[in-house]
Amino acid sequence: MVEALRWIKENSLALAFLVMFLVALGGQAVAGLLDFNDLQVAEGAEPVSFLEYVISSSFAVDVAENWQSEYLQFFLFIVFTVWLVQKGSPESKKPEDAGAESDEKQQVGPYAGPDAPRWAKVRGPRLWLFSNSLGLVMGTIFLLSWLAQSVAGQAAYNAERLGDLRDPVAWGAYVTSPEFWNRSLQNWQSELLAVLSMAVLSIYLRQRGSPESKPVGAPHSATNVEG
Structure with a gap:
């Protein structure tokens, strides 16, 4: 118990x-x-x-279009924060730390500790794959969700067209249609705005006890400092 x-x-x-x-x-x-x-x-x-x-395709497309936008948000945030910085944000590395960082700082290869994951101790493709596994998985889930949205969306869209006595459209025509991109972009813009808000507002605002916030007394200019 x-x-x-x-x-x-x-x-x-x-x-x-x-x-x-x-x-x-x-x-x-x-x-x-x-x-x-x-x-x-x-x-x-x-x-x-x-x-x-x-x-039904109607339910599947509604679920998939939200999932793909969420995973796109995390994929971009994970990858962009390797190289891009925001001074004062706990969501960013310090400007001088931009980049993939040294093996010593990342604790890989000869710098890996006894409790480090096995693939962090090796060299070659396995180390590269493990070093980028989070971004790769998030990007893959985004692509699969996007594909599911496009297939389910095509089925739902064609069901509406047939109900209106119009001809169905092929997958290629659907993914280049205003219907598909309206669904996608209305979710993308909201997710990107949320990331922007978190990165910038966390410079000046605090949430005591949260690792997503700087300590309450930390200077606004403090970067990569968590509470």
Whole structure:
């Protein structure tokens, strides 16, 4: 029991966000079903069941378009902060530390400690892959989510066109259409604004006890300092 409670405490951040994610996803499914069926009835069609809705292209495209924008945000932030800096922000490295940094500072190869991950102690492709694994995985998830959005979006878009007695469009035509880019860009701009706000507002504002904030008494110019 004690071990279980300790495990929960040590992983409480991930667990809290996992629970909130599942609740939000479930809420989106229920609200989306009600909205979808309301439109179905208004158009003289039969309502669909919950299962039919959550496996539909309409639900899939709404989920995928949000996922791809979130992972795009994190991918860009992870990669850009290797080289780009913001003086005074805890989300940025110090200007003099811009770049991939030395092996000694990154604790790889001969500088790796006894508890370092195994691939941090080797050289060659494995070290490069592990050194860039976070960005690679985030970028891959973004691309897969983008692909899922494009496929589900095409199906949902064609369903609407067929309902209006218009011809369906091919995948290539859909991903170059205003419909697709309107869906994508309205999410991208909000995510990029959120990152910009966090990077700049954290220069001057504080949240006591948060590692995403500088200590309350830290100077505004202090960079890469966490509370």
